[in-house]
Amino acid sequence: MTVDLQATPHERAAQGFLRAFGTPAQRVARAPARVNLIGEHTDYNEGFAMPCAIDRDTVVAAAPRDDDVVEVLACDIDGATGRFRVGDAADVGGSPQWLRYVQGMVAVLKEQGRAVGGAQLAIAGNVPQGAGLSSSASLELAVGHALAALNGWQITPEAMALAGQWAENVFAGCQCGVLDQMSSALGVDGHALLLDCRSLDVRPIPLPAGTAVLVIDSKIQRGLVDSEYNLRRQQCEAAASGLGVKALRDVDDSLWSRRGGSLDLVVRRRARHIISDSRRCELLAVAMEQGDLQEIGRLMRESHWSMRDDFEITVPAIDALAALVQDVIGDAGGARMTGGGFGGCVIALAPRDTVDEIRAAVVRGYRSPDGREAEVHVCSASGGAGVLA
């Protein structure tokens, strides 16, 4: 199959739909990817995070069928297809991973009592895969909004985000928190989101004027991600239960100084990362509102060191990449690894006029362990998921 690399995801989904199903799509939905500026692994500890949705999307072109069969075309995976009955959506045993997200959304939304009929869906996107930018959450939410449009019901962004998280937890096998889905659901143009992962309150925080969001893909594929992710989650739960609280969100200074020392050494370090990174989110919100780039840089650097030393989710090549970018930025912004860890992307908030210099420094100074160059994406903070047509 020939792929038109100039075409937008919307155009590719619409063209793929027409080729596969012989008629034009009737509805189109989109959902963005996300980066997290600070607050890593805090979501399942009910703390704060500070993500922003970015202008990289998954798009689903859709039409209803008059039976209960769902046919799916994945335009970006060599035209792979899938087919299942709405009533059998939960049966993901023999399905490839990409199709499990689609089946998961159908199963969850149906389970919630929403009308879900048969459908034809064509999916296309421009979210780098396996880079930790939440291509899966953007797929879940784009499918969810396509189903809402086809079946004529409304849903709040929070409920859609929780449906996506549920689909991922139960049907795709990752015990993720709600960060990715909330970011994709509630993104605001030009803003990051101070996200309270307990109440699901979101406060949009404008990105400082004149800054760019750079997403630097290290090309280190995130190995071990699920097992290490689930292990971190267990360690955080062990810390919360050792401290006698529901979640690490509930640990204040006094409790930490009285009881932190009683925790197992590794578990204590894990908890220290969560507690400090959640606080850094609130401090970052203030620094961003004041346009204090020096403070933004300090917080992002500390967050990286905390992930490296206490949470142990970085790898040496990513540490070097973040340090290299930070060196170019100096006091005028910050850089750190973003996402679940063990590879993926470094994010930088930096003055727009330093973008070329950062790019040049990355080309000169970075190669992944298997010799690949990093890819630098200059992104803008984008609006949240919804129906395009």
Ligand code: GLA
């Ligand atoms: C992954 C998970 C999120 C979150 C981040 C780390 O992206 O899907 O829920 O835990 O890692 O902040």
